[in-house]
Amino acid sequence: MxxxxxxxxxxxxxxxxxxxxxxxxxxxxxxxxxxxxxxxxxxxxxxxxxxxxxxxxxxxxxxxxxxxxxxxxxxxxxxxxxGDAVLELVATETxxxxxxxxxxxxxxxxxxxxxxxxxxxxxxxxxxxxxxxxxxxxxxxxxxxxxxxxxxxxxxxxxxxxxxxxxxxxxxxxxxxxxxxxxxxxxATEGPALDWKTSLEVKAHQHGMGDPRYRMAISGPEYAQIFTAEALIGDDDKVYGTGTGTSKRKAQLAAAEQAWRALGD
Known part of the structure; x- marks a missing residue:
């Protein structure tokens, strides 16, 4: 290097x-x-x-x-x-x-x-x-x-x-x-599945499964931590989705998307 x-x-x-x-x-x-x-x-x-x-x-x-x-x-x-703040401002006003x-x-x-x-x-x-x-x-x-x-x-x-x-x-x-x-x-044309955590919660309720929960794990050195989230649904805590990211929020969104797709229609 x-x-x-x-x-x-x-x-x-x-x-x-x-x-x-x-x-x-x-x-x-x-x-x-x-x-x-x-x-x-x-x-x-x-x-x-x-x-x-x-x-x-x-x-x-x-x-x-x-x-x-x-x-x-x-x-x-x-x-x-x-940049995150500037991006959100411009996206919001647009x-x-x-x-x-x-x-x-x-x-x-x-x-x-x-x-x-x-x-x-x-x-x-x-x-x-x-x-x-x-x-x-x-x-x-x-x-x-x-x-x-x-x-x-x-x-x-x-x-x-x-x-x-x-x-x-x-x-x-x-x-x-x-x-x-x-x-x-x-x-604007993609329908309701824009916020994956909200969309997963809605779909879980439609299936009579209660609110999703997220189990977190952190790996890697302090300067490069990776967050892993598992989306759990139901009384048996079955894992329906797993996601990773550089923040807790990003990992949970990725896990929620995978779980939303796993539940099907």
Whole structure:
């Protein structure tokens, strides 16, 4: 794994016509033949639709496992925190304006689906192709962390946060629209299964099974904890779904979705 300085050089956003990718920057690779003649960071920023300073871009792509192995290298968690707030604001105002007849509950469910781990990780894979750019610790790399939905979701939010830091709310809003407008349009047509925990509770009641419960477990080192949730339904505590995530909420939503599908119609 290259040191943070090498990684910064590898994703530098200076003039792409005069800058080439350092051969020692192994964390950054080209992602397709179409991008073979582009400096990798420029391909990513083109997909994102904005510009970022090199050091901020590196931070937005740095997982805490990399920071743990390279003390002093800032990770993306603060940017993710900020980006999550910006994303929710833009999603909320967009849905509010587009659906004047919908209730608060309906809008909340659509927003939850639009900014869910499933939706954001799909954006990371299909629009940004960001996996090759993520800086991970050795252990996380061995577990193919750059393909984990939870990490991909975090990266989308951190890039939004970095955009806000660099350019302010107007540019951040534009980037959010660029990334999620398609998803915001889709969720309006997907029916009631937008909030998986609520949907599972409704379906469990329809089956006369009572309220779902969630059993939690935590694994991994403190700097890279993984939460696992099991969705239990019925008096016998049968497990109908299991999910993992980087937070309790994300794990429970994933477990609820699996359980909802397991119950059938």
């Amino acid at each position: 290259a040191a943070p300085v090498a990684a910064a050089n590898a994703v530098a956003t200076a003039d792409a016509t005069t800058q080439t990718t350092p051969t020692h920057a192994t964390p950054v690779t080209r992602v397709s033949t179409a991008q073979a003649n582009e400096e990798p960071a420029q391909a990513l920023l083109k997909a994102l639709g904005t510009t970022l300073e090199p050091q901020l871009l590196v931070q937005a792509l740095t997982h805490r496992s990399f920071s743990h192995e390279h003390p002093g290298a800032p990770n993306y968690e603060r940017l993710e925190f900020l 849905l509010f304006a587009a659906h004047p007849d919908m209730s608060e509950g309906q809008l909340a469910k659509m927003r939850a689906k639009a900014v869910s781990e499933e939706s954001l990780s799909a954006i990371a894979r299909e629009k940004l192709h960001v996996s090759p750019y993520i800086l991970l610790g050795k252990g996380e790399m061995e577990q193919h962390g750059n393909e984990k939905s939870s990490i991909l979701c975090d990266i989308v939010e951190s890039l939004i946060g970095a955009t806000f830091i660099s350019h302010g709310i107007d540019e951040a809003r534009r980037v959010v629209h660029h990334l999620v407008d398609d998803t915001l349009a889709e969720v």
